[in-house]
Amino acid sequence: MTTDGRTARAERTRRAVIEAHVDLIRRGELKPTGAQIAAKAGVSLRSLWGHFGDLETLFEATGTELMRRLDDAYEPVDPALPLDERIDAYCRQRAELLEYIAPFARASSLRAPFSPALQRIRLRHIERAKEDTMDLFADCFEGVDPAVRRQAENAIGVATAWPMWMSLRDVLRLSVPESVEVVKRAVAALLSEVSSTAPTRPEPAMAS
Template identity: 30%
Template sequence: MTTTAPKAISPVRIDGRRLRSARTRQIIIEAYLLLLRESPQIPTAAAIATRAGYSIRSVFERFPDLHSLRIAATDHAMLQAADSVAERPPHGDRAARLRIHVEMRGRVCEEWLPLWRALNANQGDSVELKARIHQIRELVIRRMEAMYEPELSTLDAIERRQTILAIEALIDFESWARMREFFGQSFEEACAIWILAIDRLLPPTPAVS
């Protein structure tokens, strides 16, 4: 009696399955983010599954729990925000750099404020979420240092740090939310307020020799 050797599994089929699984994972992340933008309430697994067009089982096949989904959504947002910022190098005179920086920051706040709120509301004792909050703030500071290096270079170490921290607090997500939601400022009006405030915090721009 001859036995038939098992057929080899096609690499193409495996790759296709992995691609579909990755796509499903991405759709679930996007569904979570869409729900956050629509409501301040943290989405449930059932709501996420319904919006994504999958079963709850599919959600938990890709993510062991909602905490893991929040982390994945945060990483997705950070990558997108970093990509959008990287497109605008810090060139130009003081006025141009102020405008570019503030408009970029305003768009990030406009897009990711709901996720930022959810991130802070759910961080609890999560080392992963606390690390990402810290990383986001550090990215904001590094971008700010690059944008305003000519001005910051004229300060000593203490003054430089104080100025950086003052601007970082000024351009926080909730600062943007207060202007847009509570005071009813348009995107352009909110940007103008930030530009004026940052311009006053920065020292004079050194003359180009």
């Protein structure tokens, strides 16, 4: 087999393993074993570990694939919309994303305390939410003290991330629309608070 052929075959195996991992979790198998993943992918267990080495490497690869899918599906909210419409659209968008990743987030919660790879993936999700927030609501942060800005950025990032959503959906047992309204209220309150700390701009001088 040529080098190109071996590379293509290796990539197909890796893709099959990642797809199998994703599919098993989506179907409710929150802690799939290597044997289950290999069987689902149609490869040998030896081949699976030959390509990924260990669970940490597989977690990193699967997390990266999920982030890629989310990036492909992402459609930015128009920052020119009125603030209340931006908040509504953004929180509904976050709800869709969080419902999509729900099985993977639940699976991650079982292993994350012992997995640096899963901890990194969780942080990447929150950092991405913070970046989106700062882009969409940049006008609310104009002139705000950097320390206050960081605090608000972290607060909104957590308010629109999985831990908050899990509390609403899995603990309080709220519906998706009810949960969206809670998140909207939290985001609106945080933005209002941070905006109130910005210095008041002087009124333009009237021409004589």
